[in-house]
Amino acid sequence: MSDQTPMTVAGEQALRAELKQLKSVERPRITQAIAEAREHGDLKENAEYHAAREQQGFCEGRIQEIESKLANVRVIDVTKIPCTGKVIFGATVTLINCESDEEVTYRIVGEDEADVKAGKISVTSPIARALIGKEEGDVALVAAPGGNIEYEIDQVQHLEE
Template sequence: MSTIPLTVAGAEALRKELHDMKTIHRPAVIAAIAEARAHGDLSENAEYDAAKEKQGFIEGRIAELESKLSSAQIINPALINADGACVFGATVELEDLQSSEVVTYQIVGDDEANIKDGKISISSPISRALIGKYAGDIAEVHAPSGIREYEILDVKYI
């Protein structure tokens, strides 16, 4: 089994979701199944079918979260000593050379990625172009809209 890179914050978010699934969602669906079962004939009971389907989703998600956490390699970006290189966990400030727009992204695991929060997946085209580069370097990103160039302004490990 391969390891899944996660930041400390990403691992904590998965642990919280797992806890909520086990302590809130699982008991709620069990209660819904019991209530639907009390209505009688299960062959024509839409509430029972819906509750069983939801239970299947919850149990599947619990198994997925447990698997990810058991194979996670948790990386604390603050403890990284990469001598200024763009690596997993780094927060990178970039300037789009075409539009002069400055953006800041943190390179995180696939499960943590959220562009609205400035977190990009390690497997995204922009991350792949940044890995191994330093402040002052130019990164060519092969995006669906064509090649875009970004200058790396700063690399932080926070």
């Protein structure tokens, strides 16, 4: 149980969609490219063949990686968890920087889903670790490279995107 990776419903759906794309579209396309390159003769000096084999290696590696992640995933549907105002995995949290009054909103997601530009931070990130378990109105101290930053937790929402 402890080696399971938390992931949101949307994160799991995205991985399953990528896996389906790789297996049903990319894998056959690469197999076809290898077959066509073989028809060109001498494989030692056949750049198309070597490029296609390299693509095949990347594709198969990614398929294995996704299948492994999905085998060890624990999907958490935050819409089924009663909102108590506490910061939990999957929650969308609006923070106010206590020094600058700047407001930021982050969604706490699994490591594979993290995308800071999209406002999604990993549950293992320093900000998320400082926020988990706290409530609206609490102040969280986040250890950042430039020094500690205090954030007031303005709002906690349990939404699924």
